[in-house]
Amino acid sequence: MTTADSTTTNSTLDPTTPAKIAITGLGRVFPVRRQDVVALDDINIDIPAGQFFVIVGPSGCGKTTLLRIIAGLETPSSGQVTVAASDGDRPLNSMIFQGDSIFPWMTVWDNAAYGLKARGAPDSQVRDTVGHYLDKTGLTHFADAYPHQLSGGMRQRVSIARAFANDPEVLLMDEPFSALDEQNKTLLQEELLRVWEENRKTVVYITHSVDEAVTLGDRIMVMTARPGRAKAFVDVPFERPRDVLGLRHVPEYGDMVYEIWDHLRDEVKQTQQAAAAHAGGRKRRLLGKR
Amino acid sequence: MTTQVTPQQSPAPAKTSPSPPRKRQAGGKNTDRILAVLSPVLLLVLWEIGTRSGLLDERFFPAPTSIFGQMITMIQDGQLWEHTGASIQRLFLGFWLGVIPALVIGIVMGLSRRFRAALTPLISGTYPIPKSALLPLILLVFGLGEMSKVAMVAIGVFYPVVLNTVSGVLQIQPIYYDVARNFGASRWRVFRTVALPGALPSIMTGVELGAGLGLILIALAEMVGAESGLGFMIWNAWELFQVEQMYVGIMVIAVIGFAVALLVKEIARLLMPWSRS
Numbered sequence: 001m002t003t004a005d006s007t008t009t010n011s012t013l014d015p016t017t018p019a020k021i022a023i024t025g026l027g028r029v030f031p032v033r034r035q036d037v038v039a040l041d042d043i044n045i046d047i048p049a050g051q052f053f054v055i056v057g058p059s060g061c062g063k064t065t066l067l068r069i070i071a072g073l074e075t076p077s078s079g080q081v082t083v084a085a086s087d088g089d090r091p092l093n094s095m096i097f098q099g100d101s102i103f104p105w106m107t108v109w110d111n112a113a114y115g116l117k118a119r120g121a122p123d124s125q126v127r128d129t130v131g132h133y134l135d136k137t138g139l140t141h142f143a144d145a146y147p148h149q150l151s152g153g154m155r156q157r158v159s160i161a162r163a164f165a166n167d168p169e170v171l172l173m174d175e176p177f178s179a180l181d182e183q184n185k186t187l188l189q190e191e192l193l194r195v196w197e198e199n200r201k202t203v204v205y206i207t208h209s210v211d212e213a214v215t216l217g218d219r220i221m222v223m224t225a226r227p228g229r230a231k232a233f234v235d236v237p238f239e240r241p242r243d244v245l246g247l248r249h250v251p252e253y254g255d256m257v258y259e260i261w262d263h264l265r266d267e268v269k270q271t272q273q274a275a276a277a278h279a280g281g282r283k284r285r286l287l288g289k290r
Numbered sequence: 291m292t293t294q295v296t297p298q299q300s301p302a303p304a305k306t307s308p309s310p311p312r313k314r315q316a317g318g319k320n321t322d323r324i325l326a327v328l329s330p331v332l333l334l335v336l337w338e339i340g341t342r343s344g345l346l347d348e349r350f351f352p353a354p355t356s357i358f359g360q361m362i363t364m365i366q367d368g369q370l371w372e373h374t375g376a377s378i379q380r381l382f383l384g385f386w387l388g389v390i391p392a393l394v395i396g397i398v399m400g401l402s403r404r405f406r407a408a409l410t411p412l413i414s415g416t417y418p419i420p421k422s423a424l425l426p427l428i429l430l431v432f433g434l435g436e437m438s439k440v441a442m443v444a445i446g447v448f449y450p451v452v453l454n455t456v457s458g459v460l461q462i463q464p465i466y467y468d469v470a471r472n473f474g475a476s477r478w479r480v481f482r483t484v485a486l487p488g489a490l491p492s493i494m495t496g497v498e499l500g501a502g503l504g505l506i507l508i509a510l511a512e513m514v515g516a517e518s519g520l521g522f523m524i525w526n527a528w529e530l531f532q533v534e535q536m537y538v539g540i541m542v543i544a545v546i547g548f549a550v551a552l553l554v555k556e557i558a559r560l561l562m563p564w565s566r567s
Contacts, residue, residue, distance in 0.1 A: 071472055072472075114483075115474065148564065148565070
C-alpha cells in the first residue's frame, strides 16, 4: 500500500510504458458573479491501461467536472487530458452517467445499441455485441421493454450495457449507483466487476462512497474540498477477480476504508463548514436588507 | 412567450383512486356511464316534447326527429357527403401545411438559442391576433378559391404546434444531450433520437389544440367565401331559412371535432409506445 500525500506526481508506471490516460496540470475555473471559483486545481494523474481508477471526494469537490473534462463534455481552463488510442475506429470513451440517463423513448435494445448505431457499426456487429452485453447484464428478456417498465437497478444495467457495448478505449463512470438502495448497489457492483473482468478496460470511476472505492478500485485518488486537488493516492492490494461481499470479511478491508476516511474526514468537514458559512452569509444579507 | 401547458408523458388514466372501496367505485363508474348517456337522451326527449307541445318555437328549435329526418334526406341525396368531404379535405391539407413548418421551426428554435432569440418575438407577437381577423386579408391574398380556406386552417394549426414544440424541446433533460454527445451522435441523430421523441408528448398536445382550432377556422372561412363545405352549408341554411339543415351542419361539425380529437389521441398512443402503461 503506497500513499503519496499531496503530491502532484503519482506515476506508478514504468517510464517506458505510456499511460492510457494522462492528465497534466488540469485546472478548471468557473466564473460566478464576477468572481472566479476554482473547481479543479493542478490535477496530475497517469492511469495505466487496464487500471480501475477510483476518485473519491466530498460533494462539490469537482470530481464530476473532472470526469466530464476527461469525457470531452467540458473544456479545462488549463492543462490537458490525453487518452491513448489503440485503434482509430474505437471511440475514446463512453460514460455511465449518474442517475437516469437511458432514453425513455427507446427500448432496452435500442438504448444499448445507441453508441454502435451512432458510429455506423455494421448490423451484425450491433446484433452480436448488444446481445452479448444484454446477456451479461441479465437484460436479454427485457430487450423489447421500455425503461418505465424497469426498476432503477435494471435501468442502470442498461446504462452499463450501453457503455460496454460501445467498446471504447476507456470507460468513465460518474457515481452510477448512487441513486440505488444498498442491496441493489451491492448486486450491481458485483455485476459491473464481472462484466469488466472480461476485457479489463481502463476505468475512471467517481464515487463519494469510501466502501465502493475500496471494493472496486485498483487505485484511489482522494480529492480535497473545493478547490479540488489530489490529496492522496492509495493503492488497493486486493486480488482480482474480487468477491464484493467476501471482501468485507478481509481485515485489510477495514484498514483501507479507515485510511481513506482519514484522508477524507477533514475535507468533508471543510465542505460542511463552507456550506454553513455560505448559508450564514445569505441569512445575514437577507436580514440586512430588511 | 406564451407557454402551453403540457400533460405528462403518460396519457393513461390517473391511478389515484379515491377512498371508497373498489366494489362501490365500480358501481359508481357504471352509474357515471349511464348518466353520461342518459342526460343527452333526456335533453333530446325534452326538446322533442317542448317543440311538439308548442312550448318551444318550432322555427328556431325544430324537433330532433325532424332534424334527423332532414339529415337522412341529405345523406340520401349526397349533399351532406359533398359538404363534409369538402371540409375534411381542406382541414387535412391545411393541417399538414401548418404542422410541418411548425415542427421544423419549433425544434430548431428549441435546439438553437440564436433561432429562439430571433423568432420568439415574431411568433409571440403574432400569436394573440385572433385568426378570424385575418380572414379578409387571407381572402385578399389567396382569393376565393380553395387556397384561402386551406391557409386559414394552416394558420390555426401552426401556432399551438410551434409553441408546444419549442417548450417540449426545452423541457428535455440536458443529460440526454450529454449522452448523445458522449456517444458521438451527429446533429441529425440528436434531432431524430433526442429532440423529436423527447418533445413528442408536448407536440401531440399542440397538434390536438391545433386541430381543434383548424376546425373552428374552416367553418368560419367557408361561411364567407365558399360554394361547398359545412360552413357554407350552415350559412346557406341561414339564408334560405332551412333551420333543420343548420342543425345538421352543427351536429356534423361536432362529430368531426370529436373524431379528430380521438384520432389524435390514438396516433399519440401509437407514436409513443414508451408512455403506455
